[in-house]
Amino acid sequence: MQLWSEEFGDKNDEPILLIMGSMSQGILWPDEFVGRLAAAGRRVIRYDHRDTGRSASVDFEKDPYTWRDIKNDALAVLDEYGIESAHLVGHSAGGLLAQWIAVENPERVRTLTVIGSSPLGGGEGETLMRALMGQPQPEGSLPPPTQEFVDYFRQVIAAEPPKDRDEQIDRMIAEARVLHGTAKPFDEDAERRLQERILERAVDPASVVNHRLAHAADPKAEPADSLHLVKARTLVVEGTHEPVKPGHGALIAAAIPGAELLMIEGMGHMLPPPVHEQLATAILAHTAS
Incomplete structure (x- = not known):
């Protein structure tokens, strides 16, 4: 599997692997x-998942894979760099x-x-689907998305494909606006x-949907009730x-022994410039030897 990646900084410095979310290119970690x-x-180090950006596109019907394979790709990137x-710093599904x-x-x-992630094996996908379908959430389910998010994506599901x-690009900008939060401004x-860059560098823009197929191929692959096994010092x-x-962050922090929870004012599900300084400062302190 050919995976695109790039590194920044001195090879002798403490290594950070940035893992972006599902269906997302590595360049969504802002420069x-x-x-x-x-x-x-x-x-x-940041990289493009398989079937995103400049990494290899896969004929899923011929060579299917699972979400576990996507997880193992992150380890393969470390191996390639001899690390x-x-x-590990993960955003959304990368978390x-x-x-x-x-x-x-x-x-x-x-x-x-x-x-901006959910607890491992916590059933995030089921919570989202019930919210989009207007179904009640069973007791013990993860907190559902906001109504604004649900309303927007119901519109997306009902809409015709882009002409x-x-x-x-206009639709991706509209989605980013919903995900942005209140950190000002939305540029x-x-x-x-950014969206033009994403489309221009994609080997096959349509292949990102294979990530959904990969999860569906083995939906129970993520180990549930296992976060107590995490030994690494953790920042959520x-x-x-x-x-x-x-509210998912608090659940992760509660499940991992000794984990710290940081709430960033105004941040939504994006990583816009107004939060870069606070987020970078927190990660630098967390990764200091």
Whole structure:
């Protein structure tokens, strides 16, 4: 499997592997944020998951894979750079992958940072589907998304596919606005440039849907009730305006022994410039030797 990656900083510095969410390219780790980490003495690596960006696109029918394979890709990136262990920083579903690695491969994890994510094996997908379908959440389920998020994605599901590239970009900007939170400002021009960059560098933009197929191929792969096994020092970050997984950060922090929870005012499910300094400062302190 050919995976695109790039590194920043000195090879002798403490290594940080950035793991982005499902169906998302590595460049969604903002350049400014990555630069802050590297300038402060970290060796930072970001990469494109399989079927995203410049990494290999897969004929899923011919060569199916599972979410576990996507998890193992992160370890393969570390192997390629000759890194035995690293500080793992995961966003959204990337945070799930990082938790999974910390449970099953503790020797590879120096510290764990989970941003805008859900507890490993907690049934996030089922909670989201029940919310979108207007079904009641069973007792003990994860907190559902905000109503604004649910209303928007119901519209997306009911809408016709984008007619052209410009309409696709407009829809991605509208989605980013819903996910943004209240951290000011929302820079529509910068978001348009980012979405154009994402489309331009994708080997096959449509192949990202294979991530959904991978999860469906083995939906119970993530180990449940296992976060007590995490040995790495853990930082959990959530925005006060998280629309997709509100309150999930506190559940992760409660399940991992000694974990610290950081709430960032105004942050939603995105990593916009107004939060870069606070987020980078927290991660640098957390990953200090």
